Amino acid sequence: MAETPHTVALLETRGLTKRYPGVLALDTVDFTLQPGEVHVLFGENGAGKSTLISVLAGVQPPTAGQVLFSGRPVTLDSVRTARQLGISAVFQEFSLVPTLTVAQNLFLGDEPRKRGLLDLVRLRSGAQRLLEQLDFPIDPGATVAFLSRAEQQMVEIAKAFRGKLSVLILDEPTASLTEKETQRLFSLVERLKSGGVGIVYISHRIQEIRRIGDRVTVLRDGRKIGTVDAKATDEDRLIEMMTGRPIAEIYPKIGFDPGERLLEIRGLRTANVLDASLEVRRHEVVGIAGLVGSGKSELMRAAFGIDDVKAGRILFRGRDTTGLRPKAMLEAGMFYLPPDRKEEGLVMSFTAQANMTLPALRRYPQRRAMGWLSKIAQSQLSERTAERVQLAFRNVMRPVAHLSGGNQQKVLFAKGLVHEVDLFVYDEPTVGVDMGTRSALYLLIKELCEAGAGVVVISSDLPEILHLCHRVYVMRRARLVTELQGAAINEANVLQHFFGEDRAT
Amino acid sequence: MTETPANAGHDEAHERAGPRGVRAILKAIFLKLGVLPFLLAVALVMFTLLSDQFLTSQNVVNLLRQSVYLILVSLGQMLALVTGGFDLSVGTIQAVTSVVSAMAMSALAALYPESAGMAIALGCMAGILAGMAVGVVNGIGIAYVGVTPFIMTLGIQSVGFGVALFLTGGVPVSGIPTAFGEIFGFGTVLGVPVPILITIVCVAGFWLLLDRTALGNYFHAVGGNPKAAVLSGINLRQVLMLAYLLCAGIASLAGLLLTARVESGEANIGGTVALESIAACVIGGVSLRGGMGRVENVVLGAIFIGLVQNGMNLASVGSYLQMVVLGLLLIVAVISDSLRQKYFTRA
Numbered sequence: 096m097a098e099t100p101h102t103v104a105l106l107e108t109r110g111l112t113k114r115y116p117g118v119l120a121l122d123t124v125d126f127t128l129q130p131g132e133v134h135v136l137f138g139e140n141g142a143g144k145s146t147l148i149s150v151l152a153g154v155q156p157p158t159a160g161q162v163l164f165s166g167r168p169v170t171l172d173s174v175r176t177a178r179q180l181g182i183s184a185v186f187q188e189f190s191l192v193p194t195l196t197v198a199q200n201l202f203l204g205d206e207p208r209k210r211g212l213l214d215l216v217r218l219r220s221g222a223q224r225l226l227e228q229l230d231f232p233i234d235p236g237a238t239v240a241f242l243s244r245a246e247q248q249m250v251e252i253a254k255a256f257r258g259k260l261s262v263l264i265l266d267e268p269t270a271s272l273t274e275k276e277t278q279r280l281f282s283l284v285e286r287l288k289s290g291g292v293g294i295v296y297i298s299h300r301i302q303e304i305r306r307i308g309d310r311v312t313v314l315r316d317g318r319k320i321g322t323v324d325a326k327a328t329d330e331d332r333l334i335e336m337m338t339g340r341p342i343a344e345i346y347p348k349i350g351f352d353p354g355e356r357l358l359e360i361r362g363l364r365t366a367n368v369l370d371a372s373l374e375v376r377r378h379e380v381v382g383i384a385g386l387v388g389s390g391k392s393e394l395m396r397a398a399f400g401i402d403d404v405k406a407g408r409i410l411f412r413g414r415d416t417t418g419l420r421p422k423a424m425l426e427a428g429m430f431y432l433p434p435d436r437k438e439e440g441l442v443m444s445f446t447a448q449a450n451m452t453l454p455a456l457r458r459y460p461q462r463r464a465m466g467w468l469s470k471i472a473q474s475q476l477s478e479r480t481a482e483r484v485q486l487a488f489r490n491v492m493r494p495v496a497h498l499s500g501g502n503q504q505k506v507l508f509a510k511g512l513v514h515e516v517d518l519f520v521y522d523e524p525t526v527g528v529d530m531g532t533r534s535a536l537y538l539l540i541k542e543l544c545e546a547g548a549g550v551v552v553i554s555s556d557l558p559e560i561l562h563l564c565h566r567v568y569v570m571r572r573a574r575l576v577t578e579l580q581g582a583a584i585n586e587a588n589v590l591q592h593f594f595g596e597d598r599a600t
Numbered sequence: 601m602t603e604t605p606a607n608a609g610h611d612e613a614h615e616r617a618g619p620r621g622v623r624a625i626l627k628a629i630f631l632k633l634g635v636l637p638f639l640l641a642v643a644l645v646m647f648t649l650l651s652d653q654f655l656t657s658q659n660v661v662n663l664l665r666q667s668v669y670l671i672l673v674s675l676g677q678m679l680a681l682v683t684g685g686f687d688l689s690v691g692t693i694q695a696v697t698s699v700v701s702a703m704a705m706s707a708l709a710a711l712y713p714e715s716a717g718m719a720i721a722l723g724c725m726a727g728i729l730a731g732m733a734v735g736v737v738n739g740i741g742i743a744y745v746g747v748t749p750f751i752m753t754l755g756i757q758s759v760g761f762g763v764a765l766f767l768t769g770g771v772p773v774s775g776i777p778t779a780f781g782e783i784f785g786f787g788t789v790l791g792v793p794v795p796i797l798i799t800i801v802c803v804a805g806f807w808l809l810l811d812r813t814a815l816g817n818y819f820h821a822v823g824g825n826p827k828a829a830v831l832s833g834i835n836l837r838q839v840l841m842l843a844y845l846l847c848a849g850i851a852s853l854a855g856l857l858l859t860a861r862v863e864s865g866e867a868n869i870g871g872t873v874a875l876e877s878i879a880a881c882v883i884g885g886v887s888l889r890g891g892m893g894r895v896e897n898v899v900l901g902a903i904f905i906g907l908v909q910n911g912m913n914l915a916s917v918g919s920y921l922q923m924v925v926l927g928l929l930l931i932v933a934v935i936s937d938s939l940r941q942k943y944f945t946r947a
Contacts, residue, residue, distance in 0.1 A: 199820075
């Protein structure tokens, strides 16, 4: 384990613990940040990274433990206190007010004033100076809602620079940036490093970690697993530390035996997709990868009839299904699992059983003569299905709002198993679920695929794409740009297509 | 290794421009100002055709004088809307103010018949305090207890109206010093009616508040993204509290001016003002989702409502049908707001 010897750490936590009702989000975590260092936090969703940075940024207080700033114990009881020490965080969920201008957002809560009124001149020139200093080409007078995601991200970053800066916390800052913008962010990070600023950096991209990280601290289930040298530690080792098990155990080997062509998309164009053609066959797992906003999700949403098709054709099992609505697509044998289970997937106040059987309610034997629902048939069906997704029986009758993220996702998967389905489309299938659930869901995908179904996995989780899929399509800027197969499915190759021609610049 | 060649893309999906020209200009106007310019154009043309008295200078002054009460309430309503809520109790606030101030004035005038000035001043104060008390209750419920603005102000609307009726027994309160009506109802300074002057001062004040102070920014921030506001160190509860308090204060002022106009304290003085003020705001481009709204547009929105009512009066459309039109206008405005929001979120 690499521990850089240094006299006094810039920021240090000792035995930091955060407990929420029923969850130990942080469990006695010791963490140090040196001046001029990029310290990467690595771990799965729910491992405690976000909790750690929100404590460091003063968003929420720890349950126990200590935070030291330059060797002195400090109480970070508000964002303001943290900022006064020079600790600024750029969160992944933007903390911008979309209806205000860039300048108003940059100085929100800390506006320059003159005789009680806003000093508009200083507000604007201050914002201008801030943006120029960072080399961000953004008009301070523009309304934030009209900026692109990347521009909003830049505003978010610029906000951190409005006061003095000693610790900068970046939560997946490159998630919505192009390669060129990423490059600019990285050179900014380099500049800050040489100025002695310490940087806490959350990222899932292993390449990125190697590119700018100095040390990596891996968290799992709220505990610190270890701190290692960012340049000297290889990918598999990091993933094993993150997951607590060898790679081979997480991703099952799935038999590949492409058969009947289930889905064919030709020259598809929608509001969010410019051009995409693909096919999916039985007995294969097809991945669709791309950055946020690349249109990878919208592509399949159009195939399932959620989004309107403007041009192109969609064929399902040889039949033209262009323009059919989800109800018809479900009946044809296609299942789409939405990425946001709370928003689109589940009725949160319903029990797991009610959610699971919802798609099957119109079918015999749930439906009896005169339209009455059969409770017995429902509970038999739900128990059978719960077993297939490894959902414990005691959870079947509980409202899904009370279930963990992993169990909710199992219920969502179960919705695809209560009727005949030939093609399963999983959009971000493992967002916010624990490792145990993850491998259970992967095993289910293996079982479905080997039993003759076609499976599409749309994912922002690169390892999932790399280790699970037989074939991979990559989307970039609303276009399907490439198809990869076999040995061509590797991180460098996929990432290269994420960014495309931008990479050269 | 199979790789289809990368499709050399020129632009992103959302950068595709629609057909330029008139449609694009109309769309830009719609995004910037909302539905008001279009409605205004339709109304002006229609009423000018329907009645030749509509576009006379006398009618325009008349229209302005009739509109000031709604303008004032709409300013307050706008604060509530900008913070992401609304206030259904503005009518009740007017009623409480009217009744309390009239009762205080007539009681004081009976006790000290020779000092009408003092009776008027104290009566006004009592009325405003009573109206703001309603605002405090709203604010506590919404900001500190966490009741949704809809339920809180709907409930208070009934409570306040009940109290006003209870205090008066349903009968108008008379015995107000005549000077009150002469000054605040019908008086003029340099030829300009006093209610219009007061309204001009209030509009200027609200414009300064919303456009030129940090607090004005905070109202927008709290409505636009409450989480961001908190992360920026803004006291969310305090800002919400202030919004409902100021809303009550200015609604109360409008209630006083109305009382002066009718020269008696009336419990049913603000019957439809909640609906009208929300309509005025939304037509004036204030978003029901919070975070968006400009004072000058709200003033225009309120004048527009006044104009529609005035025009319908001149065209001898009955008051029952006017209610139909008003309700429909509100719905049209809300639909246009959500259309506009769609453009905003897509951008």
